[in-house]
Amino acid sequence: MKVQAIELRRISLPLVTPFRTSQYTEYERNLLIVQLHTDEGIGWAECSADDVPVYWSEYLDGAVDVITRVLGPALLRAGNLTPATVSEILAPYKGHRTSKCALEAAVLDAWCRSAGISLADHLGAVHTSVPVGVSVAIEDTVEALLERVDEYLEAGYSRIKLKIEPGRDVDTVRAVRSHIGDEVMLQVDGNGAYSLADAQHLARLDEFGLTLVEQPLAFDDLRAHAALARLMRTPICLDESIVSLRAAADAIALGACRVINIKPCRVGGYLESRRIHDLCLGNDVPVWCGGMLESGLGRAANLALAALPGFTMPGDISATERYFAQDITRPFVLSDGRMELPGGPGIGVQPDLEVLDAVTSWRTTIRPD
Structure with missing residues (x-):
């Protein structure tokens, strides 16, 4: 397969409600949409970098720059892709995993569409809904x-995850657990807002029967997470710390986590995500698929990944x-706590071009030199 052109679009989708974490608050989701033109067809993907580098070091303007000047031209120069x-x-270009994931996802979509197979089947999915x-x-x-929380439970979600931060943690979780009862799956996410000095405080979360505590400490401190894991009964789940297969292997070996959240955009792509999944499956470490407020393009690809056998949460x-x-693709809906995979070749969806044009603020096309 030969890449002929790469079209990039910056889009903005207003959020139904503001999304606040311990790091920042989003009111709209700004994304970079990739349309890959090849000699065998078109592939779609999105780059889920945030506006500012607070979740990780990448950010949207940086993704635009590196794809336009470096990564995109590298794919255009490739032969049989x-x-x-x-x-x-x-690989020669260090970092920029979110941007690399977007390009790989677009290639996967185009390649699977041309072969007449779904991304889910290509990755090894065993479920048609998750x-x-x-x-x-x-x-x-x-x-x-x-x-x-009541709204989401009434909608049928099978698990509630609370974002927490210092000052809004133990008492908040206690109130929610008391309100929803012990039967509902409940977990929390600190987004690295705590330090090991908070270990005794965090251990108070053990009393609430949580499924897991996600990324309580700094992303680059596996040893501190291992120390915290020894002090808590509640399983530690790592998110920002898992940037590659190697990082996942180190975390497991150190005992820094008992659960892993896999985000393709964080680890550099869906194929690396599958390798991490295989590692965790072989070590009896449950995995689940994280989200980055994706459009329907990213949501469809994530569903394909989440249908692999090790994604048990x-x-x-x-x-x-x-x-x-209003999304740029057809809406994804919830049914009895599950979501159906789209089906069809590739990711199974494509943008409504009229809607896509309406939300596009900037576009460019990268072509061979």
Whole structure:
């Protein structure tokens, strides 16, 4: 397969409600959409970098720059391109995993479409639907948070994840657990807002029967997570710390986690995500698929990944209406706590071009020199 052109679009999708974490608050989701033109067809993907580098070091303007000047031209210079060779071609360029993931995903979509197979089948999926949970942003009051949780439970989500931060943690979790009862799957996400000095405080979360505590400490401190894991009964799950297969292997070996959240955009692509999945499956470490407030393009690709056998816990994929009143693809809906894979070749969806044009603020096309 030969890449003929790479079209990039910056889009903005207003969020139904603001999404607040311990790091920052988003009111709209700005994304970079990739349309890959090849001699065998078109592939679609998105780059899920944030506006500012607070979740990780990458950010949207940086992704635009590196794809336009470095990574995109590298793919255009390649000869016979396959999904498996994308990482090799881009390997000389350090970092920029989110941007690399977007390009690999577009190649995967184009390649699978041309072959008439779904991305899910190509990755090795064993399910046609997956259980999904919902990530609940920090609210100003406990009362507002409980109302939001009630909405999601009524919608049928099978798991609730609370964003927490110092000052909004133990008492907040206690209120939610008391409100929803012991039967509902409940977990929390610190997004690295704590330090090992908070270990005794975090250990108080053990009393609430949580499924896991996600990324409580700094992303680059596996040893501190291992120390915290020895002090808590609740399983530690790593998110920001898992940037590659090697990082996942180190985390498991150190005892820094008992669960792993796999985000393709964080680890550099869906093929690396599958390798991490295989590692965890072989070590009896449950995995689940995280989310980055994706459009329908990223949501469809994440569903394909989440249908692999090791994804035994509900992911942060969620229905379209959780985030957007209007998406660029057909909406994804929740049914009995699960979401159906789209089916069809590639990721199984493509943008509504009229809607895509309406939300596009900038576009460019990268062509061979």
